[in-house]
Amino acid sequence: MFGKAREAVASRIHTFRFYDKITKMSRIARRYFVLNAFDGALTIFGVVLGSWFAGVSHPEVVIAVGMSTSIAIGISGLWGAFLTETAERKKEMKELERLLMVRLDKTEIMAAARWAIYVTALIDALAPVVAALVILAPFYAAEPGLIDMHEAYLAALSLSFAVFFMLGVFLGKISRENIVVGGAKMLLAGISAALIVWMVSGGAF
Amino acid sequence: MTMIRRLVLDVLKPLEPSSIELAKKLSVVKGVEAVDITVREVDRKVETVRVTLEGEWLDIDKIEAALERYGAVVHSIDRVTAGNRAIDTG
Numbered sequence: 001m002f003g004k005a006r007e008a009v010a011s012r013i014h015t016f017r018f019y020d021k022i023t024k025m026s027r028i029a030r031r032y033f034v035l036n037a038f039d040g041a042l043t044i045f046g047v048v049l050g051s052w053f054a055g056v057s058h059p060e061v062v063i064a065v066g067m068s069t070s071i072a073i074g075i076s077g078l079w080g081a082f083l084t085e086t087a088e089r090k091k092e093m094k095e096l097e098r099l100l101m102v103r104l105d106k107t108e109i110m111a112a113a114r115w116a117i118y119v120t121a122l123i124d125a126l127a128p129v130v131a132a133l134v135i136l137a138p139f140y141a142a143e144p145g146l147i148d149m150h151e152a153y154l155a156a157l158s159l160s161f162a163v164f165f166m167l168g169v170f171l172g173k174i175s176r177e178n179i180v181v182g183g184a185k186m187l188l189a190g191i192s193a194a195l196i197v198w199m200v201s202g203g204a205f
Numbered sequence: 206m207t208m209i210r211r212l213v214l215d216v217l218k219p220l221e222p223s224s225i226e227l228a229k230k231l232s233v234v235k236g237v238e239a240v241d242i243t244v245r246e247v248d249r250k251v252e253t254v255r256v257t258l259e260g261e262w263l264d265i266d267k268i269e270a271a272l273e274r275y276g277a278v279v280h281s282i283d284r285v286t287a288g289n290r291a292i293d294t295g
Contacts (some may be wrong), residue, residue, distance in 0.1 A: 022221045096219050099251045102278050107220060109276040 025119060028085075030174065032124040036077045038186070040070050042193055045160040050192060052096050052153045053201040059142040066139070070132030073082035078125035085120050085172045089113040097185060135159050162189040176201020209263040210279055211286035214256045218277035219249075224254060234271045236262040255283070 012186020020026050044066050048163050051062045073187040093113060104110050138155035141147050147155070214292045218227065224242040241257040258268060270277055286292070 006272075018222070021223070021226060023293065024221075051266065096250060096276065099248070100217060100276060100278055102273075102276070104276055107276045108274050109221070 008117055016115070018108075019115045020107060020154050022112040023093045023116035025090075025116040028116075029120045029123045032077070032081055032120055033127045034167055034171060035127075036073065036124050037127035037131045038164070038185060038189075039077075040162045041131040041135060041160060042127070042189065043069055043073060043165070044132045045157070045164075045190060046193060046197060048135065048153065048156045048160065049197045050201070052157075053197070054073055057149050059139040059149065062139045062152075062156075063136055063143070065135045066132055070128045073128040074125040077128060081124035082121035089117055130188050159185060162192055207287055208261065208289070209265065209285060209287045210259065210261065210291070211284070212258045212263055212265065212282065213267070213284035214258070214268075214272075215283050216254050216256050216277050216281040217251055218254060218270060218272075218275070218279055221246075222275050225257055226250075227254075227272075227277065230275060231256070231268065231271055233257065234264075234267050236260045236264050236267065251282075 047066045047069055048062060053066070056062055093104055093110065096109070134155050137159065138147065138152040140153075142152035143147055164186040168183035168186030169179045171186070172179035172183075177180070218224075222230070224244060228240045228242050231237060231242075237258050238260040239258070244252055245255055245258075246253040256272075257281045265282075272279060
């Protein structure tokens with residue numbers, strides 16, 4: 001029984017690998033992932049920082065604001081990526097159809113294009129939510145009183161910097177550059193955001 | 206029954222799936238024992254290739270269907286070898 005299931009999964013993976021080769025989806029999805037994860041992480045970082053400066057002392061408030069913000073970014077990513085990718089791939093298919101002088105509706109190329117659209121949109125949607133969940137994790141711990149709010153803020157800010165750095169490392173790995181430099185570049189964005197928020201909030205701390 | 210043993214096709218295909226992928230897919234079509242794809246002309250999005258297939262019992266319909274599944278179109282059948290033995294065309 002498990003043999004058959006394993007076979008089915010293996011064949012699916014094989015098909016998806018083939019689709020990925022045709023569509024070069026992973027290259028595009030990687031870009032979307034970093035972009036939107038960074039968007040999500042920086043936004044949530046702003047939410048955490050703002051809450052801290054405003055003296056929010058209830059973890060549920062930070063969680064509610066953070067999660068709803070990240071879900072909104074996720075949905076924006078889902079829609080944006082879906083519509084953009086659909087438009088791009090449709091254009092590509094139409095051009096291919098014109099050159100080949102055949103309809104491609106029932107071909108594996110079309111199936112691959114459709115698959116690429118869904119996966120890219122899904123990745124774009126999930127990236128900010130995952131980033132937000134990581135950064136907001138300390139507040140989930142603060143809710144039942146496992147840690148106090150001050151610790152939660154410090155942990156969440158540290159996690160934000162860790163997420164920025166990791167995204168930079170990821171980009172550094174792709175470009176085969178120095179991963180520390182890659183991480184530092186992303187970290188710089190976080191630091192500038194923190195500085196600007198601090199200045200805007202009147203330099204309260 | 207007539208046996209088609211060798212086919213040479215002039216095929217227009219998208220650049221993706223690549224010739225490697227297409228050769229792999231064609232090699233698992235029933236009756237096909239060997240596949241050779243030679244690129245003849247490369248364009249920006251499509252390429253013209255010569256597909257040579259050998260087997261004991263080649264089914265042109267199955268081969269054409271397999272090509273169509275990957276967006277490739279047979280432009281012409283350039284050479285056919287059928288029967289019990291190969292002809293030396295010298």
